[in-house]
Amino acid sequence: MISLIDKKKCVGCHACVQRCPKSCIRMKEDEEGFLYPETAVSLCIDCHLCERVCPVLSPKEEGRQPEVYAMKNRDEEVRSRSSSGGIFSLVAAEILTEGGVVFGARLNDRWEVVHDYTEQLQGLPPFLGSKYVQSKIGNSYRQAEQFLKAGRCVLFSGTPCQIAGLLGYLGEEKGHLITLDVICHGVPSPRIWDSYLRELLGKKLAVGEEALVKEVSFRNKEQGWKNYNFVIQGTAENSVGIKKWISEPWKENSFMRGFLGDLYLRPSCYACPVKSFRSGSDLTLGDFWGIEEVLPEWDDDRGISAVFVHSEKGKEVIQRIKDKCEGVESRYEYVVRRNPSLEKSVTEPRNRQYFFTHWKEKPLIPFIEEMVKPVSQGKWKRLIRKLVRLLKSGKRYE
Ligand SMILES: Cc1cc2nc3c(=O)[nH]c(=O)nc-3n(C[C@H](O)[C@H](O)[C@H](O)COP(=O)(O)OP(=O)(O)OC[C@H]3O[C@@H](n4cnc5c(N)ncnc54)[C@H](O)[C@@H]3O)c2cc1C
Ligand code: SF4
Ligand code: SF4
Ligand code: SF4
Incomplete structure (x- = not known):
């Protein structure tokens, strides 16, 4: 039977849910918006099929050079x-x-x-x-x-x-x-995506106006493949013509910055x-x-x-x-x-936990920006001064 303690050890593939012969596993969304299996222990017959199909519990060998x-x-x-x-x-x-x-x-x-x-x-x-x-x-x-x-x-x-x-x-x-x-x-996270989309559309529309989204493109190539744009277009209810609600280079778009900054x-x-x-x-x-x-x-x-x-x-x-x-x-x-x-997994940012603890308390888009903004010059100077102080204090103990 699958009993999850460490969330890093579940990729959310649903293989266990779909294979269980007693249908006793279901996927449940956590507070970050990701799905994890939950087993109804009383129905489980201990057949271990869920463990055998799981790509984390039954991993494969490294592939050969293709x-x-x-x-x-x-x-x-x-x-x-x-x-x-x-x-x-x-x-x-x-x-x-x-x-x-x-x-x-x-x-x-x-x-x-x-x-x-x-x-x-x-x-x-x-x-x-x-x-x-x-x-x-x-x-x-x-x-x-x-x-x-x-x-x-x-x-x-x-x-x-x-x-x-x-x-x-x-x-x-x-x-x-x-x-x-x-x-x-x-x-x-699907929940961060959903919240981002709602907040963005809320900013673009008048009060009471409904959005009819026609297209979402995470990788629009109008400005090229390397400097691709993030684009959402559609129309407001009762209005005519398609509007580009957002068309931003990926480096300037908050959702893409949070994604590529590995925040969520x-x-x-x-x-x-x-x-x-x-x-x-x-x-x-x-x-x-x-x-x-x-x-x-x-x-x-x-x-x-x-x-x-x-x-x-x-x-x-x-x-x-x-x-x-x-x-x-x-x-x-x-x-x-x-x-x-x-070959390598990305590193979990130190502020990821902080982000997921506080994101519901404030508007999401500025909060993402706050979390992924580069360290300012002033901060660098303070960090360097701290490092120098640390090195000096280390010498005194030699
Ligand atoms: C989440 C994600 C991360 C990626 N990271 C990298 C990266 O770090 N480096 C890199 O070189 N390429 C990355 N890619 C792949 C790259 O963006 C292209 O999808 C890939 O090169 C195929 O391009 P294509 O032009 O042949 O086909 P496309 O038409 O662009 O690819 C469509 C394919 O992507 C699959 N797909 C799209 N979105 C998802 C999703 N959310 N979950 C599962 N499958 C999906 C579709 O099922 C389909 O098979 C990533 C793709 C995704 C979805
Ligand atoms: S990095 Fe990609 S393949 Fe690996 S666990 Fe995440 S979604 Fe799955
Ligand atoms: S051990 Fe068998 S019955 Fe129990 S949850 Fe896993 S697949 Fe289902
Ligand atoms: S099979 Fe393993 S990785 Fe996939 S959802 Fe079930 S526990 Fe998670």
Whole structure:
């Protein structure tokens, strides 16, 4: 039976919930907005299945060195809607065209991030692009299992811990499954995302006006791939025309600053159990940051994917899309030097606990800004003076 003491030891994948034969585990939201399993002890039959499928309690070995490619989709429109080189879209379209099913993360009508699936090419666009919030997996492992049992090909995409959870859940019965994960910095709290969105819209609208959000893009490329914008657009009820409520470079947007400042990531992201390709996926996609140093002629600032191929299945699907993309073989070292998230978890900021203790007491957006603001010059001077004093006082005791 799963009994959680340390929150860092649960990635929130729902594998235990979906596998339990007595349905005695449910996910419950904590005060930070993340979901954790809770077991009804009286119903448990001690079968240990939940522990066996858990990617933290039953971890996998470090993956072998994969083949590495720099790749980009030839379709510029699709590449512009994707976060890096638009390779996910090509792989997904290939599976759908062959009659398969694609699972991934999308925003629902309440602008929450959820895992879902499509069997149609027309259903693919909502799955494109990175959403920087932990997605709710729900029953999607069970749904994928049903498609696989019916002999369908399934492409399941997500964060590495979600793929590790799926593979643990399925065990040996994988059928025609292809798994694709992303290089993962970490996932922000869904509750912080929801509060941020509400507060932002509240500022943009007149009193009593309702917002009809039409689009949220965490990675809008209108100003380029490297200096991407965070964009929310929509319309106010009873008014005409689409308004861009916010369109800010990521470095200036409070939600993105809090995310990249690691302020409100899931606790497991500070001790990620699936770094270094431990998820067991067939393919891993990421941004090929630093492409200008490795392949300067490819540096068009419209997005290049780093593609890692881990298995024969992965190799085969990349072969199938090769006419629709450009690709060049590359090296792991070229990607990892600008993408430490491949190997290392981020460090938990010292003020994270303070943030989560006090965030409900004040307006969120200025509070995020206060928490992530760089140390001012005055503070640096005070810190240096303190250090000098400490060093001097140390000498006196020699
Ligand atoms: C939370 C998160 C952190 C990331 N951190 C890094 C990083 O540190 N370095 C790096 O190089 N790349 C990172 N990426 C990956 C990168 O942003 C691109 O998603 C990836 O390169 C694929 O790009 P693409 O253009 O091929 O496809 P896109 O169309 O951009 O990718 C869509 C894919 O991302 C998946 N996805 C989107 N949001 C989520 C989510 N919330 N949860 C699970 N899956 C999701 C979809 O299911 C789909 O498979 C991260 C992505 C996410 C979601
Ligand atoms: S031990 Fe078995 S019955 Fe008990 S919670 Fe885990 S999976 Fe469910
Ligand atoms: S990591 Fe997944 S399987 Fe393990 S306890 Fe958490 S939700 Fe359950
Ligand atoms: S950093 Fe690790 S634990 Fe966190 S979401 Fe990504 S894969 Fe999961």
